[in-house]
Amino acid sequence: MSGKPFYLLTLLRPANIITAITDILAGIAISGVLVFNTNSSHFILDLLLLLFSTIGLYGGGIVFNDIFDLESDTINRPERILPRGLVSKNEAILLGCLMLLMGVGLAxxxxxxxxxxxxxxxxxxxxYDKISKHYPIVGPLNMGLCRGGNLLLGMSISNDAxxxxxxxxxxxxxxxxxxxxxxxxEASGNNKAAILVALLLDAIVVILFVYVGHLLGFxxxxxxxxxxxxxxxxxxxxxxxxxxNQPATIQKAVKTGVLSLIPLNAxxxxxxAGLFYALFVLSLLPLSILLSKKFAVT
Structure with missing residues (x-):
């Protein structure tokens, strides 16, 4: 693939989208539907609709992130698609709107x-794209709510869940x-305090996972x-x-964190739902890594 289709696909961050797909699979597994309804045509249809819904939501959200960042990216990340003029701003807006409409409509x-x-x-x-990412506390919380919501979107295959x-x-x-x-x-470095807080949050996630897993009988x-x-x-x-604490190592840690959502969802x-389904979800990690070598991960 080359030319305009490749540049539009680059805006969507395919490697990131794979991680969003695993959010849905994890949510469906938590709901209990995965174990009991895998042969149901209704289940398969809902599964596909939710998978394409999250593709639309994630893709649209990340396209608008680049749109709102165009001015700053022209200075700090001139290698990106929009600053280089490979896709016009109006084309990106149309793509982002279509993706979000698809995501909401299918859901x-x-x-x-x-x-x-x-x-x-x-x-x-x-x-997040327009406002909250510029604030040190609200921004990370806002982005986290997007992912938490995506997990719940997968669980919504069963409203009770x-x-x-x-x-x-x-x-x-x-x-x-x-x-x-x-x-x-990440573009300039010097964020040791933020990384320390991030390490603490990771440890809290493990503790919380064990506690919630106990409640749910994992x-x-x-x-x-x-x-x-x-x-x-x-x-x-x-x-x-x-x-x-340099841009290269920080960006690698961010990339690792995003892709590691796959083993977390596994x-x-x-x-x-058991080992078989978990291994299937984990098998998407090599695909996401492969895509990350061709397309940016943010």
């Missing part, structure tokens, strides 16, 4: 609750806040390797970024 086909969640996620994404287990959405909120903190000053002997893998790769990436799946 409403699943259920009213799914549609409302998708609409809220789209508003949260736009508020959202109302009964909504609190599990706190886990991705904290972890995404940690990634967002790590990304602070099978810890199955999920433990996935959870340790997730924590290990994040700890070492952030530790290296703290010691060598941990949910392992605890709630």
């Amino acid at each position: 409403f086909i699943v259920s009213v609750l799914s549609g409302v969640l998708a609409f809220i996620i789209s508003l949260l994404a736009l508020s 959202v109302f009964n287990y909504w609190y599990i959405g706190i886990i991705p909120i904290l972890f995404i806040a940690a990634i967002t903190l790590t990304a602070k000053k 099978r810890f002997w199955i999920l433990l390797p996935f959870l340790l893998f997730w924590y290990g790769i994040n700890f070492f990436a952030k530790y290296k970024a703290f010691i060598y 941990s949910y799946v392992a605890g709630s």
Whole structure:
């Protein structure tokens, strides 16, 4: 692929979108529907609708992030697609709008609750892109709410699961806040304090995961390797970024954090649906890594 289609696809950050897909799979696993309804045509349709919904929501949100950052990116990240003029601002706006409309529309086909969640996620994404990312506390929390909402969107395949287990959405909120903190000053470095807070949040995520998993009856002997893998790769990436506090190591820690959402989501799946489904989710990690070598991860 080359030319305009490639540049438009680059704006969508395909490697990031794979991680959003695993949010949905994790949410469905937590809901319990995955175990009992895999042969149902209705289940398969809802699954596909939610997967394409999150593709639209994530893709649209990240396109608008580049749109709102165009002025600053022209100075700080001139290598990006919009500053280089490879895609016009109007083309990017059209793409972002279409993706968000697709995300919300497909979710409403699943259920009213799914549609409302998708609409809220789209508003949260736009508020982050335009306003909250410029604030040190509200920004990371806002981004975390987007991911927590995406997990709930997957759970909304069963409305009862959202109302009964909504609190599990706190886990991705904290972890995404940690990634967002790590990304602070990634273009210039000198963010050791933010990385320390991010490391603390990662540790809290592990403790909270164990507690929530106990409440939900997760099978810890199955999920433990996935959870340790997730924590290990994040700890070492952030530790290296703290010691060598330069843009290159910080950006690598951010990239690791984003891609590590896949093993984190595999941990949910392992605890709630079993090893087979968890390994399937984890198998998406090599694909995401491969895409990250071709397309930027932010």
